[in-house]
Amino acid sequence: MSASGSQQGMTPAPKPEQQSPWAEAEGRLSRALRELGQTSWVVTVLAVVVALVVGAVLILAANRDVQASLSYFFAQPTAFLETSFQVLREAYSALFRGAVFDWQAPSAARSIRPLTETMVYSVPLILAGLGIAIGFRSGMLNIGGQGQIILGATSAGFLGYALSLPTGLHVLLALAGGILGGAIWGGIAGVLKARTGANEVIVTIMLNNIAIYLLAWLLQQQWYKQTGSNQPLSSSVDESAQLFSLLGSGFRLHAGFLIAILATIGVWWLLERSTLGFEFRAIGENPEAARTAGINVPKATALVLVIAGGLAGLGGAAHVLGTEYRLAGGVAGTLGFDAITVALLGRSKPLGTFLAGLLLGGLRAGGVLMQAQTGTPIDIVLVLQAVIVLMIAAPPLVRAIFFLPHADGRPRIRRRSARRKTEASAATSSARQPELQTASTSKASSAEPPSAESPSTSTQEPGK
Amino acid sequence: MKRSFKTRGTIAATAAAALLLSSCGEAPEEDGEGAAAExxxxxxxxxxxxxxxxxxxxxxxxxxxxxxxxxxxxxxxxxxxxxxxxxxxxxxxxxxxxxxxxxxxxxxxxxxxxxxxxxxxxxxxxxxxxxxxxxxxxxxxxxxxxxxxNTGEAAYLAGYVAAAMSETGVVGTWGGIQIPSVTVFMDGYADGVERYNEDNDGDVELVGWDKEGQTGSFSGDFSDQTQGREVTEQLLSQDADIIMPVAGNAGVGAGPALEAAEAKMIWVDSDGYESTDYGDIVLTSVLKEIGQSVYATIEEGTQDGFSNESYVGTLENEGVGLAPFHDFEDEVPSEVTEAIEQLRQEIIDGDTAIESENAPS
Known part of the structure; x- marks a missing residue:
């Protein structure tokens, strides 16, 4: 609703009661998102540390040997500690060997292969994560990475096996098809938001479902899958459309990784150096001010989701043309949702997203070996991811765990009691006027009407 | 502040007590591993x-x-x-x-x-x-x-039994996702119903699957039991009184719906009388002995007998089969059990072929 929403902001006195509780929650959400971008790197690193500790507890709890040694803890406490140490060392060293460098591998190529596997896993995560990050920076919660990846994969894969073209041209065309597929899917949400004010969270989630069933339907259609078999699997992508291998046989690392690097640089340039990126960030910070400054907010809103979708689509395309080579119902796995984790972890910055993509790719790659060698359930990897997100989403929690001072430098305890006091007085003085309360405490100019005060209430508010 | 310390203390005490209680066992002897020998x-x-x-x-x-x-x-x-x-x-x-x-x-x-x-x-x-x-x-x-x-063979028998036991003259089936390893059950089931009609001049109708057109009812995945119940209700509303869900975990959703409607269920893969909580409404099950085949392959391997020859589970080698009727033992008329026995033999001898484009080939 950014179009009509911004016009509403223009009218002299919008009434506070017109703000639905939804809009308020949304405003808070996007404020929280922006705060995320401002927290320090230390918190990110500590979040990973906490996740590893939580993971360690779970690994121990799930391990039968540890359980057994715990039952005679008092008779032989060393046994428990030794077993625990042993189990943890094995599990985490397997995670490391599976993700970075395997010193137990039979050959040199095998030793460095894990790192390349990490890179392979990270390609779609980085590309889709960049798309999500652009959305975050522009104040939009694009949950549709999954659908955009599926559409990218669906189009790129189809172009990859249905056409026959010379090598270079074919792969470029398939990649372009993937970008287009994702961009259209993101664009639907973007245009709906820009034109009608539809809530992008709901629209993108629904588009995810549509994409999943669209792919399932396509895989029943012989004209699409071109296999002659009844199985819901497509043909394999022609060799001319496959992303070329970077390290030769024995490795799966493909040119998609170069694309991911280029995309990271491109997104950095877009956000930090280009006018368009400035507009994106401006509508994320304060759409009202952006509009006043002459930015076409609806157009920028739609463009954000088109570009975000295009990046996710490119991720899907690289996934199919680089590693999977064929389409099946679950081709996207949980990539679209992991990409949100990647963007959050990377603080919505291009380089951060790139590194976060590598980290999550590493967890995926390492989890495979950890599971096979030590019998540690693969679910631990999912728990690690989840804990990381939880910690990143709650920086005060991490600070509390590590007794760090608050970002503004005040010690922790004093801050807490101080906040309690202000909260108490705030509750009595202005319980009836939450919007005005925000306005008076906010650092922005208080001359503007309250609805424009909280930066993205007007863009985030669902259509009425 | 005080309260949080108190809570913390309680938690610590509880944890300590739990540790104490669980940790007083004896340490095992160092030696004494007898099983390792073989x-x-x-x-x-x-x-x-x-x-x-x-x-x-x-x-x-x-x-x-x-x-x-x-x-x-x-x-x-x-x-x-x-x-x-x-x-x-x-x-x-x-x-x-x-x-x-x-x-x-x-x-x-x-x-x-x-x-x-x-x-x-x-x-x-x-x-x-x-x-x-x-x-x-x-x-x-x-x-x-x-x-x-080749689960179609066993599903054929199940279809025959279902048609013979139906009181309303309508039987049903639905699947999780439309893939050959699911629809092969449904094809066999449809043929079995057809066979019953031919042999007994019957007019039993099958809902939920059209073998000719390869279209039917599917719940969408193998895990959502609510959706499974939904599909079952639809088939029940078309008068079906014996339903075969081919949907793994999602098929469990058929249980409560069938129980409420006093209808019967035919389970697939394992013997539903034992593997589900709805044993008393399971008429029979179409068995697929995957575990047995895995075991047999490993056993061959340990004796250096691994071969690339494909293993096809059939009625003949008992890789697929029909489970006992359990609670319905007395209700299934003897002419039906005899007919089933005869059909089984016909299929084994190759006199009756189960034709399905979804069968393993």
Whole structure:
């Protein structure tokens, strides 16, 4: 609703009661998102540390040997500690060997292969994560990475096996098809938001479902899958459309990784150096001010989701043309949702997203070996991811765990009691006027009407 | 502030008490491992598809086969659950790196990963459950064995029984996702109903699956029981009184719906009388002995007898079958059991062929 929403902001006195509780929650959400971008790197690193500790507890709890040694803890406490140490060392060293460098591998190529596997896993995560990050920076919660990846994969894969073209041209065309597929899917949400004010969270989630069933339907259609078999699997992508291998046989690392690097640089340039990126960030910070400054907010809103979708689509395309080579119902796995984790972890910055993509790719790659060698359930990897997100989403929690001072430098305890006091007085003085309360405490100019005060209430508010 | 310390103290005390209670056992003796003597030097490894080992369906049956081999043959093992399709290849590759003697892949989605690994690693044996390998013309690999099941044969018998036992003259079936390993059940079931009508001049109708047009009712996945119940209700409203869900865990959703409508269920894969909570409404089950075939393959391997010959579970080799009627033993008329016995023999002798485009081929 950014179009009509911004016009509403223009009218002299919008009434506070017109703000639905939804809009308020949304405003808070996007404020929280922006705060995320401002927290320090230390918190990110500590979040990973906490996740590893939580993971360690779970690994121990799930391990039968540890359980057994715990039952005679008092008779032989060393046994428990030794077993625990042993189990943890094995599990985490397997995670490391599976993700970075395997010193137990039979050959040199095998030793460095894990790192390349990490890179392979990270390609779609980085590309889709960049798309999500652009959305975050522009104040939009694009949950549709999954659908955009599926559409990218669906189009790129189809172009990859249905056409026959010379090598270079074919792969470029398939990649372009993937970008287009994702961009259209993101664009639907973007245009709906820009034109009608539809809530992008709901629209993108629904588009995810549509994409999943669209792919399932396509895989029943012989004209699409071109296999002659009844199985819901497509043909394999022609060799001319496959992303070329970077390290030769024995490795799966493909040119998609170069694309991911280029995309990271491109997104950095877009956000930090280009006018368009400035507009994106401006509508994320304060759409009202952006509009006043002459930015076409609806157009920028739609463009954000088109570009975000295009990046996710490119991720899907690289996934199919680089590693999977064929389409099946679950081709996207949980990539679209992991990409949100990647963007959050990377603080919505291009380089951060790139590194976060590598980290999550590493967890995926390492989890495979950890599971096979030590019998540690693969679910631990999912728990690690989840804990990381939880910690990143709650920086005060991490600070509390590590007794760090608050970002503004005040010690922790004093801050807490101080906040309690202000909260108490705030509750009595202005319980009836939450919007005005925000306005008076906010650092922005208080001359503007309250609805424009909280930066993205007007863009985030669902259509009425 | 005070309160939080108090809470913390309580938690600590509880934790300490729990530790104390659970930690007073005796340490085990250092020696005394008797079972190790008969262990064989063989490692069997299993890679699941996205369903995971607790899917109450084919992943679980395969895992039970592996567990049986661990217990009875003393083989070493490793297993990997895949959480996404992109993990199939790496999981298989990691298993090869773990020096497995045989690697099983569960489900047609692992076909490509297993085939490529088999080409690259002639020393390791590979077995694919529920699908054949897609070799190029004339290509053959010594170390790749498909384990497939012609469940249509057993479902044919189930369809006949269902038609014979139906009081309303309408029977039903529905599936999880429209894939051959599901629809082969439904094709066989449809043929069985058809056969009953031919032999007895009957007019029993089948709802939920049209074999001719290959269209029917599907719940959308193998896990959502609410959706499973929904589909079952739809078929019940069309008067069906015996329904066969072919949907793994989602099929359990049919239980409460059928119980409420006093209708009967035909279970698939395992004997539903034992594996579900709805034993008293399970008329019979279409059995698919995946665990048995996994065990048999491992056993052959330990005796150096692995061959690339495909294993096709049929009525003849009891790789598929019809479970006992259990609670309905007395209700099924003897002429029906006799007819079933005769049909079974006809199928084994090849006099009756179950034709289905979804059958393993």
């Amino acid at each position: 262990e064989v030097d063989y490692k069997a490894c299993l890679v699941s598809d996205e369903g995971g080992w607790d899917d109450r369906s084919f992943n679980q049956s395969a895992f039970e086969g592996l567990e049986m081999a661990i217990d009875e043959l003393g083989v070493d093992s490793a297993d990997a659950q895949s959480t996404a399709e992109s993990e199939y290849g790496p999981n298989v590759d990691t298993m090869v790196q773990q020096n497995c003697d045989v690697v099983f892949g569960v489900g047609f989605l692992l076909e490509e990963g297993l085939r490529e690994a088999a080409e690259a690693n002639p020393e390791t044996d590979f077995a694919l459950i529920d699908s054949y390998f897609n070799f190029e013309e004339g290509e053959e690999l010594e170390n790749a064995k498909p384990l497939v099941f």
